[in-house]
Amino acid sequence: MSLNDPKGNFKEQDAPRYEDTLQCMRCGFCLPTCPTYALTGRERSSPRGRVALARAVAEEKLEFTAAVKEEAFFCLDCRACTTACPSGVRAGEVMEVCRSQAHAFYPLGSAGKAFREFILQRMLPSPTLLESSMLPTRLYQRLGIQWLVRHSKVLKLGPDWMDKAEGMLPKLEKPLRPQLPDLVPAQGEKRGRVGFFLGCVMTLMYPSVSRNTVKVLSHQGFEVVTPKETKCCGAPHLSEGDRESARQLALFNLDLFLEQQVDYIVTDCAGCGAALKEYEELLEGRAEREKLARFRAKIRDISEFLGEVGLRTEGLKAVPTTVTYHEPCHLCHAQGISAQPRDILRQIPGVVLREMQEASWCCGSAATWGLKYTQESQQVLDRKLANLQATGAELLVTANPGCQLQLAWGVRRAGMPQEVLHIMELLGRATPG
Ligand code: SF4
Ligand code: SF4
Incomplete structure (x- = not known):
């Protein structure tokens, strides 16, 4: 000691x-x-x-x-x-x-341990296994079983988390990872080459977000490389207390992205961005300092990146709407990125930004916290929804899939009219092509 x-x-x-x-x-x-x-x-x-x-x-x-x-x-x-x-x-x-x-x-019992190890050490590190694991859920939606389950309210008989998890599911499409080209060329005058870090939740739950991110980057003059081998960033492992598995994933992603010869590594997931920026600390003594520093210097959240290189606004289409912005904790508190998403929103033609009170107060999602503590999560969410309602905005924009799942569920459940979008979905609507 x-x-x-x-x-x-x-x-x-x-x-x-x-x-x-x-x-x-x-x-x-x-x-x-x-x-x-x-x-x-x-x-x-x-x-x-x-x-x-x-x-x-x-x-x-x-x-x-x-x-x-x-x-x-x-x-x-x-x-x-x-x-x-x-x-x-x-x-x-x-x-x-x-x-x-x-x-x-306090080790888990053997069944709990085996389940945890399967999720964290087998499924999350394997993009292919992760993608195939969603097939039954897509069938559940396609075959109308979801409709029956929701209308029979059978899930109200089970634990709260199960009802909430089912209610949060967006309409699933095919995973984005196999569909995204390895390389998307830059449009117009080329400004650089970026590596795109495609997050697990994005590819599975919100493929339209990352499809738009790539479209925006290309339209902004960047060649986009998406390495298909990318593994989970390790954020779920850190959140669940499995730091060793997070290190293994970090070591893999570190080498993979440094091989790509890209100027920047961009992500559209606040949770991934925060985890990637913490690789330096997580891998202290486990990887060369120089490599870690080089990797850290390239990581950018998409809003941070566009703020830094400057958004090309010529050619953007008008999206006439009123918008309010919810700040993901892992963007504003973990990465200090607060002004940049608002600057982007203000530059989209037709968008009027209405600030909500307590925009940086958590939405109550926080990885699996919102499922473990459903009552408390609802209280945190209610505070957010009251602030949203007071703005009278038509759209609620955020920048993290966990927040998007929780907020979209909360808005639907409360019968509120707002559409909940990732900032790249909104910028994608303004971007031609
Ligand atoms: S009480 Fe809170 S704000 Fe004050 S030093 Fe401790 S952690 Fe920081
Ligand atoms: S829940 Fe409280 S103690 Fe935990 S990170 Fe948030 S503000 Fe800090």
Whole structure:
């Protein structure tokens, strides 16, 4: 055990860094920004309380109790607290690391373990297996079974998460990955060559988003390379406390994209972008520093990228509509990207942007959090929907598939009229071709 970085009552492997638990000066600035503190009013469910728990475990004042485990998973990892914290305390990331500890201290039973390993270590790392796993769901929709299930309300008899998960399903198309060309040429004067990181949820649930992203990039003068071998970014693994599998995926994607000779690596998924930008930290000591720095320097979220290179607006068609923007936590808090999506929206001819209150407050999705804590997630979502309604906007735009699933479900369920779109779907409507 290092005296500078004591693990105390944590297990050695993947323990939070002690210094990350020391920075908190207990000022409380983070408290009003934390959704779980707003829900419970409980100190241990606040950023300050969570960091104090981790510090107490590191200092051997507390065992890794069931309460610590509970807080590790109850934290949304929305990172709103880090944006608000004057000391830069990363309570969300500390809790994310604690999830690995939770699995070490409280191992699942053999069936649960086998299921978790199948999803995280077999299915998610294999694009082909992932794609074929969606075939039964597509048939369920095509054959009208979904219609029967929804109208019979049979799912109301089961656990809440099942009813919600089914209700969130968008109409599935064929996965995008096999359909996207390996290389899409630049239109007009060529401005560069980008690698497109196609995320798992995008290819399976929202192929139209990424199809539009590629179309926009090409129309903006960029040659787009989409490596078909790309594996999951590792975000679900980090979220579920399987950091070792996340490292294996990161090592693969790192080499794959560095081979492509691209100027930038662009993603349209805020969750993927945040994970890719954290490879440097995740792979510390596991990959060459120079390679990690080169990779990190190329990663851009699509809005960040278009903001940096400048959006070519000539030739864009008018899309006359009023729009409000929901900021994904993993874009605004994890990556600090807040102004760029709004700048893009303002540049689309015909679009009028109406700001909503608390645009950067979480929508209550947070990977599987919204399914594990359905009641709490509904409360977080209700706050968002009230803010949406107050804008009177026709469209709700966001930039992350998890937010899009949750918001589209919430809007439908509440009988609200808004269409929920990814920002690239809207820019795609304005882009000719
Ligand atoms: S986490 Fe940051 S904002 Fe919150 S109490 Fe500690 S120092 Fe203050
Ligand atoms: S990451 Fe979000 S939920 Fe977790 S402590 Fe910070 S503000 Fe609260």
